[in-house]
Amino acid sequence: MNNRLRVLRAERAWSQADLGAQLGVSRQAVNAIETGKHDPSLPLAFKIARLFGLSIETIFDEPVA
Amino acid sequence: MLFYRSKAGASNLPVGAARALSLFALAAYPAGALMLDLSKKSLPASLGGYALILAALICAAALVKSSLQRIVAEQPSKLDEYELQLRSRAMNLAYGGFTALALVAVIYAAIASDHGGWVPVNYDQFNGLFWGVFLYAVVIPVAVLSWMVDESFETER
Numbered sequence: 641m642n643n644r645l646r647v648l649r650a651e652r653a654w655s656q657a658d659l660g661a662q663l664g665v666s667r668q669a670v671n672a673i674e675t676g677k678h679d680p681s682l683p684l685a686f687k688i689a690r691l692f693g694l695s696i697e698t699i700f701d702e703p704v705a
Numbered sequence: 706m707l708f709y710r711s712k713a714g715a716s717n718l719p720v721g722a723a724r725a726l727s728l729f730a731l732a733a734y735p736a737g738a739l740m741l742d743l744s745k746k747s748l749p750a751s752l753g754g755y756a757l758i759l760a761a762l763i764c765a766a767a768l769v770k771s772s773l774q775r776i777v778a779e780q781p782s783k784l785d786e787y788e789l790q791l792r793s794r795a796m797n798l799a800y801g802g803f804t805a806l807a808l809v810a811v812i813y814a815a816i817a818s819d820h821g822g823w824v825p826v827n828y829d830q831f832n833g834l835f836w837g838v839f840l841y842a843v844v845i846p847v848a849v850l851s852w853m854v855d856e857s858f859e860t861e862r
Binding site for chain 1: 854
């Protein structure tokens with residue numbers, strides 16, 4: 641799944657560890673979501689959306705085939 | 706059976722090092738045990754066997770404190786969803802690998818005992834086999850996991 645997490649994080653000058661701490665997940669989990677290796681669960685996606693003040697669809701979108 | 710020292714905190718062992726250490730431990734222990742068993746009281750061969758076994762144990766000990774070992778051995782409630790997913794995939798593959806090895810060993814023992822091949826018969830040989838199985842049970846999951854992640858697992862990019 642494509643996402644804008646890396647861009648949004650960079651805009652706030654947060655490290656992956658900073659973001660992970662705010663979301664209650666490991667830095668590795670943030671890295672895996674940013675690189676598309678892991679699709680977050682719905683609760684985690686809501687947490688991310690709430691943290692950035694955006695909707696889930698603004699942050700995540702399905703890859704175009 | 707897996708071990709992880711939860712209170713000590715996980716070390717950031719590079720993924721490449723974890724791969725090398727786990728493969729070395731998996732190869733060195735049986736090589737050392739065989740060398741020791743076949744040495745027939747030859748001192749250099751015995752020393753070589755002990756050295757390989759010791760090296761395998763040192764490699765396994767280095768892995769036990771790593772963040773990769775934390776994922777396969779920590780209490781599930783202390784892992785996040787990504788770590789739980791990695792753990793599940795690693796354990797599935799490790800279980801398959803371990804049972805395949807056990808099956809091959811049993812088939813080998815059945816054939817070898819009928820045709821005069823090497824099979825463990827005395828206490829020392831069974832003791833070596835027991836600790837080898839123990840080592841494999843600990844190291845195989847972390848070895849599998851080390852090949853499932855890349856270098857970005859330990860360092861931010």
